[in-house]
Amino acid sequence: ALGIFAKRRTRIEIKGVDNAFVWFVHLGYAWLIVVALVPFHADVFRLSAAARHAMALGFITPLIFGVAYRVLPIFNGVNLWSHRLLRASFWALAIGSTLSFAMALNKAYETRWSYAWAAAAGLLVLTAVVLFAINIAQTLRVRPEKYVRGQPVRLTTRVTELLEAAPELRPVLIHNGLAGLAAMRHNPPRFVTIEFAARRHQVDPGPLLAALNEAIKRV
Structure with missing residues (x-):
């Protein structure tokens, strides 16, 4: 009933975490x-x-x-x-x-x-x-590298730090698959990275990164 030994329906690979x-x-x-x-x-x-x-x-x-x-x-x-x-x-x-x-x-x-x-x-x-x-x-x-406005967005970039530095990118995230942000009154927890959020929403992070970096160039 607990499904402890059951096969996971969605395998989420998170950078920095060893699934072992x-x-x-x-x-x-x-x-x-x-x-x-x-x-x-x-x-x-x-x-x-x-x-x-x-x-x-x-x-x-x-x-x-x-x-x-x-x-x-x-x-x-x-x-x-x-x-x-x-x-x-x-x-x-x-x-x-x-x-x-x-x-x-x-x-x-x-x-x-x-x-x-x-x-x-x-x-x-x-x-x-x-x-x-x-x-x-x-x-x-080890201390993580903090995101600075204007820098390219990477898979390891934290969503909250990105939105604090460039809040105008929130619609870009929502439009490219992170629909959960639309229902959130506040930013997600600080440990949530672009890769983590994309996997959670079952979104390909490649196009999402491309859209974010393109939007940054226009800002």
């Missing part, structure tokens, strides 16, 4: 299903520790990572600093959470590999957190 962020979302909900199948009562197969590890490291942490990788580059108006670190943090977290769950199972059954698996799981999860923190910190350090 959805891996974290899928991982989180996959672990949520696992947690739902594991009894929490300590007397039932003694799996409560495994369930807690799966909930914390398998469900909550991936969702935090995925949402951050998705929204922070957009809100800051910049590209994600490293796509490789995103993928590395995903695999480290996925393997670490799996080992952590398996370690909890071993702990419940008191096998000799419990502490070795616990050390490996902890190291992998810590690595994932460090890679995530570095990637996000470096991303937030």
Whole structure:
């Protein structure tokens, strides 16, 4: 009913955002299903520790990572600093959470590999957190270039900054497919770029950019 694993009807490519962020979302909900199948009562197969590890490291942490990788580059108006670190943090977290769950199972059954698996799981999860923190910190350090009146409009130009510098371009945007602006009393949120708005309205951004730049020459 939630459509979490359903195929997206519209794929929106946003500059600066790595769509691999959805891996974290899928991982989180996959672990949520696992947690739902594991009894929490300590007397039932003694799996409560495994369930807690799966909930914390398998469900909550991936969702935090995925949402951050998705929204922070957009809100800051910049590209994600490293796509490789995103993928590395995903695999480290996925393997670490799996080992952590398996370690909890071993702990419940008191096998000799419990502490070795616990050390490996902890190291992998810590690595994932460090890679995530570095990637996000470096991303937030970058400051987007502000639009100045008379400059050519690009896909990464923010709609609000464009309209603040040249409000007469609003009809051009509406006429070329961004009909949502006609119903808005104020400018859109500052993270909305020309590319983002065009994809949301299912408009080819090429002709839109051409029309905007042609209008700028006439202003």
